[in-house]
Amino acid sequence: MAGRAPRQPARGRNARVAERNRRLTAKLAAAALLMFGFGFALVPLYDVFCEITGLNGKTGRAEAETLAARVDASRWVTVEFTGSTAQGLPWEFRPMQKKLRVHPGQTTVANYYVRNTAAEPIVGRAVPSVTPGAAAAHFKKIECFCFSEQTLRPGEAREMPVRFVVDPELAAGVATVTLSYTFFNTDPAQAKRYGGDGQAPVVDHDQHRAHAGPAAAGG
Amino acid sequence: MAQAQAHHDEHPTGISRWLFTTNHKDIGTLYLILSLIMFFVGGAMALVIRAELWQPGLQIVDPHFFNQMTTMHALIMVFGVVMPAFVGFANWQIPMMLGAPDMALPRMNNWSFWILPFAFTLLGSTLFLQGQGGAPSAGWTLYPPLATQGGMGTDFAILSIHMLGISSVLGAINIVVTILNMRAPGMTLMKMPLFVWTWLITAYLLLAVMPVFAGAVTMLLADRHFGTHFFDAAGGGDPVLWQHVFWFFGHPEVYILILPAFGLASQIIPTFARKPLFGYDSMVYASASIAFLSFIVWAHHMFTVGMPAAGELFFMYATMLIAVPTGVKVFNWVSTMWRGSMTFETPMLFAVAFVFLFTIGGLSGLMLAIAPADFQYHDTYFVVAHFHYVLVSGAIFAILGGTYYWLPKWTGHMYNETLGKWHFWLTAIGFNLAFFPQHFLGLAGMPRRIPDYALQFTEFNQWSTVGAFILGFAQLLFVYVVWQAAKGGQKATSQVWEGADGLEWTLPSPPPYHSFATPPKIK
Numbered sequence: 001m002a003g004r005a006p007r008q009p010a011r012g013r014n015a016r017v018a019e020r021n022r023r024l025t026a027k028l029a030a031a032a033l034l035m036f037g038f039g040f041a042l043v044p045l046y047d048v049f050c051e052i053t054g055l056n057g058k059t060g061r062a063e064a065e066t067l068a069a070r071v072d073a074s075r076w077v078t079v080e081f082t083g084s085t086a087q088g089l090p091w092e093f094r095p096m097q098k099k100l101r102v103h104p105g106q107t108t109v110a111n112y113y114v115r116n117t118a119a120e121p122i123v124g125r126a127v128p129s130v131t132p133g134a135a136a137a138h139f140k141k142i143e144c145f146c147f148s149e150q151t152l153r154p155g156e157a158r159e160m161p162v163r164f165v166v167d168p169e170l171a172a173g174v175a176t177v178t179l180s181y182t183f184f185n186t187d188p189a190q191a192k193r194y195g196g197d198g199q200a201p202v203v204d205h206d207q208h209r210a211h212a213g214p215a216a217a218g219g
Numbered sequence: 220m221a222q223a224q225a226h227h228d229e230h231p232t233g234i235s236r237w238l239f240t241t242n243h244k245d246i247g248t249l250y251l252i253l254s255l256i257m258f259f260v261g262g263a264m265a266l267v268i269r270a271e272l273w274q275p276g277l278q279i280v281d282p283h284f285f286n287q288m289t290t291m292h293a294l295i296m297v298f299g300v301v302m303p304a305f306v307g308f309a310n311w312q313i314p315m316m317l318g319a320p321d322m323a324l325p326r327m328n329n330w331s332f333w334i335l336p337f338a339f340t341l342l343g344s345t346l347f348l349q350g351q352g353g354a355p356s357a358g359w360t361l362y363p364p365l366a367t368q369g370g371m372g373t374d375f376a377i378l379s380i381h382m383l384g385i386s387s388v389l390g391a392i393n394i395v396v397t398i399l400n401m402r403a404p405g406m407t408l409m410k411m412p413l414f415v416w417t418w419l420i421t422a423y424l425l426l427a428v429m430p431v432f433a434g435a436v437t438m439l440l441a442d443r444h445f446g447t448h449f450f451d452a453a454g455g456g457d458p459v460l461w462q463h464v465f466w467f468f469g470h471p472e473v474y475i476l477i478l479p480a481f482g483l484a485s486q487i488i489p490t491f492a493r494k495p496l497f498g499y500d501s502m503v504y505a506s507a508s509i510a511f512l513s514f515i516v517w518a519h520h521m522f523t524v525g526m527p528a529a530g531e532l533f534f535m536y537a538t539m540l541i542a543v544p545t546g547v548k549v550f551n552w553v554s555t556m557w558r559g560s561m562t563f564e565t566p567m568l569f570a571v572a573f574v575f576l577f578t579i580g581g582l583s584g585l586m587l588a589i590a591p592a593d594f595q596y597h598d599t600y601f602v603v604a605h606f607h608y609v610l611v612s613g614a615i616f617a618i619l620g621g622t623y624y625w626l627p628k629w630t631g632h633m634y635n636e637t638l639g640k641w642h643f644w645l646t647a648i649g650f651n652l653a654f655f656p657q658h659f660l661g662l663a664g665m666p667r668r669i670p671d672y673a674l675q676f677t678e679f680n681q682w683s684t685v686g687a688f689i690l691g692f693a694q695l696l697f698v699y700v701v702w703q704a705a706k707g708g709q710k711a712t713s714q715v716w717e718g719a720d721g722l723e724w725t726l727p728s729p730p731p732y733h734s735f736a737t738p739p740k741i742k
Contacts, residue, residue: 020400021323028392032430039434042464043449046457086453127452133525184453 071105072168078102079166082180083112083126088195089185090118091152096159104168112145112160112181116152122194123151126181135177138167149186230732238333241325242732243310248629249332250307251622255698257299257339262691264292269653269687271670272680285670286356287346287372293359294376297476298383299339301610304618305479306331306390309418311629313394315723315730316412318403318739323396331389338382345372358668360465363450363458367442374443377436384433391425394418403722405741409503412721413496416503417482420510424471424478427514432468435461459524466517474513476610478506480577480617481548484570486721487624488552491567492559493718498551505544505551512541522593531590538588542581549578564716565639569620572647573612580608583658598668601661607654619646619697626704627711631729634704638696645693652686 079102081095096111116122126146130136141147145160152158166177185194230236230245240246267288271279280288310328314321322328345354352370355361366373398419402411411419439461441447448454450461481502489496496502518526518534526534552574561567583605587593596602619642627633656679661667665676672680711728722741726734 017323017400021396024396024400025324025392028395028426032388032392032426034430035427036430036434039431039464040438042431042467043438043460046460046463129452131525134527182452 070168071103073103075104075168076101077104077166077170077174078176079108079110079164080176080178081110081112082178084180084182085124086182086184086195088193089122089124089183090194091116091122091124091183093181093183102166104166104170107142107163107165109161109163110179112162113157114150114152114160114183115157116154118194119154121151121153122185122190123149123187124183125149125186126183129180129182131178131180132174135170135174138170139177139179140165140167146181150183239329241321241329243314243322243325243328244629244730244732246322246328246332247307247310247312250303250310250335253332253335253339254300254304254307254618255701257295257303258694260343261292261295261300262694264288264295266687266691268292269684272672273684274681275672275674275677277670280670282670283353283356284349286358286668287354289668290355290358291342291346294342294355295339296610297359297472298380299335301476301614301618302383302387303335305418305421305476305614306387306394308414308479308483308618308621308625309390309394312625312723313397313415313418314401315726315734316415316721317398317401317406318722318735318741319397319401320733320736322393323401324393327389328393331386331393334382334386334389338379338386341375341382342379345375348372348375360469361436361439361461362465363439363442363461366439366461367450374440377440380436381433384429387425387429391422391429394422395426398422403735403738403741409500410741412482413485413499413502413506414479414482417478417485417506420506421475421478424475424510424513428468428471428475431464432472435464435468438464459521462521462524463518466520467514469520470517471510471513473606473609474509476614477577478510480573480614481506483617483621483624484552484573487566487570487620488555488574489720490624490716490718491564491570492556492561494555494559495720496551497554497557498547501547502551505547508544509541512537512544516541519588519590519593522590523597535588535590539585542585545581549574549581560718564623565634565636565643566620566624568640568643568647569616569623572643573616573620576608576612576616576647576650580605580610580613583608596661598666599661600657600665600667603667604654604657604661607657611650611654616646619643622697622701624716625723626701627715628723628726628728628730630704631711631727632704632706632708633711633715634700634708638700638703642693642696642700645689645696649686649689649691649693653683653690654686656680656682656686 078099080099081097083093083095085091085093092113092115094113096113100108100110102108125148128141128144128146130139141162141164143161143163145162150158150160162179164179170177185191187194230242231239237245237249240249265288267280268285271277271285310322313319342354348354348371352372354372355366355369355376357365357369357373361373361376398411398415408416438447438449442449442451442456448456450456450458452458485496485502516534516538518530519538522531522534556571563571583601587596587602587605623634623639660676660679660683663676665672713727714724715728716724722735722739723730725739
């Protein structure tokens with residue numbers, strides 16, 4: 001710094017520039033901090049956006065009275081079922097039927113089979129997802145084993161129903177809808193052995209962002 | 220003026236000169252040297268990748284190490300080579316081009332640089348943690364769930380990204396303040412050289428997106444260690460959310476990597492065409508439009524995640540819109556050359572190759588922007604070919620050309636033109652041999668980031684590997700030319716190039732340690 005313009009004739013100008021530099025630096029630093037916050041704000045924004053637009057595989061949940069919906073007997077929709085367990089969860093879990101042909105508006109029951117192969121009780125929860133994502137809002141579950149936690153004793157096996165209806169509003173081009181579940185361990189004490197991180201998955205069916213699509217397969 | 224400034228040149232000698240320097244020229248040199256070192260580190264990793272891909276099957280490295288190489292190669296080339304090189308150019312050139320005595324915030328400038336060697340030591344040290352999972356290996360895009368499952372290398376990478384982000388944001392603040400407050404009287408914004416303009420826009424992009432990336436990797440870190448579920452479906456999070464946040468940063472980032480290159484080409488081409496830049500105003504507006512559009516196209520990186528058709532269409536059309544300002548630039552460069560008295564010294568060779576090859580990369584980008592076609596191209600070697608055409612023959616060629624262009628000014632000596640031309644031709648031939656066949660590989664279905672491939676891809680991969688080794692070893696020639704010019708050689712004049720125009724060419728070569736202590740008069 002020694003040589004930096006010691007004989008600058010306009011000393012006043014230098015001070016003015018320094019002051020302007022300080023002010024602009026403060027503003028730009030504030031902008032950078034704001035953008036750091038914006039990065040986090042993207043999380044709820046994304047949530048709200050998906051909720052408003054119904055994107056991203058959120059499945060609908062219907063109450064019994066909405067079932068009065070008319071059945072569209074002129075149309076068939078194939079519903080496919082898959083099920084898997086998260087890494088580390090020693091449960092056998094699969095749908096008891098690969099697919100069902102249903103009319104839109106028709107209430108249908110499908111069953112899943114689950115068995116605990118471990119030597120101790122485990123608490124798990126299933127997270128649903130529907131593909132294609134655009135169909136998810138029109139796939140309504142009335143009753144589902146995923147609405148609550150499932151506790152299985154050692155070796156216990158169970159058949160679990162999901163009662164659903166495909167909304168007649170489902171876009172005409174969609175002939176096949178796939179419902180998939182992933183079971184996660186929810187007991188924090190067992191997270192080390194059975195995966196999950198022991199936190200209960202969020203299963204508010206209107207809010208959750210458990211999503212559809214290929215990226216989910218990676219989990 | 221030169222004599223008046225000569226006795227201000229005293230500065231500490233030895234290592235403390237470089238550790239404590241607040242001089243924009245010293246800091247520019249430090250950035251450029253760091254970039255050159257990282258260029259060879261990242262390049263060596265690329266050669267490991269290409270050597271493994273010489274033939275199908277696994278021969279040299281195991282797949283996990285291969286994944287570390289692809290991830291580290293990208294992180295180093297993006298954050299360790301291209302960005303520091305541009306900041307180095309900015310430090311050297313912006314004060315001289317604006318008639319300013321130094322950067323506005325010289326001490327912060329020192330800090331911005333010295334964060335980097337530590338960040339890259341942290342990142343590079345992960346290669347020695349092979350017992351704990353080694354270097355980050357989920358790809359530089361760090362997609363969860365893969366990135367949340369990796370070993371501690373990912374945590375090291377996250378922390379080094381935080382440091383790189385701090386460095387970039389500080390550097391960007393410094394550049395904006397310098398450009399807006401430190402211009403010599405009479406240097407209005409629309410008189411600024413285009414390199415300064417593109418850097419001003421780039422600095423704003425950095426300020427807008429580097430903090431978002433810092434936030435994103437912070438969330439990733441929290442998911443890995445602090446029990447949050449931002450990107451974990453089991454906890455109500457969503458891995459696709461990461462992709463949206465990452466590419467909200469990532470797409471402006473690719474313009475951060477190319478806008479200063481546009482600026483460099485816009486300095487070099489008029490010099491050797493001996494004509495002023497054609498369409499200066501439209502160049503400025505085109506750069507600003509590209510920067511604006513870069514914020515609304517991010518999801519074209521993720522057409523295949525299952526977006527609704529409306530989203531695909533929006534991002535497709537918005538992406539294609541970028542071709543308009545980019546086309547304006549390409550036509551302006553060509554029009555600058557049109558009927559110019561062109562000569563082809565090494566900087567001009569790199570600049571012309573930049574225009575030609577970057578345009579090829581731009582066109583393959585347009586192909587990728589077509590959402591229905593992208594489903595075929597996604598995650599194939601076509602994408603790899605595309606972004607190497609825009610980043611190597613775009614950013615790196617501009618950096619090499621810019622180095623030859625200003626090297627006589629910086630060192631005071633002309634470089635060896637014959638060797639420079641050899642370097643150019645070996646680089647250009649090696650580059651095209653390495654990356655052009657990858658277009659065909661991608662269209663034929665070879666996926667990226669996989670150490671093995673189907674038998675029918677062998678021949679093109681062997682061309683590519685040969686080209687990559689030519690490209691890599693040709694850079695040793697570059698180091699030799701730069702070293703030779705730094706040591707001595709034919710004295711350069713102030714003007715250096717016959718057609719050069721701008722304030723930096725009014726200073727002697729090399730410029731005094733403190734230049735423009737008294738602001739110059741602007742015509």
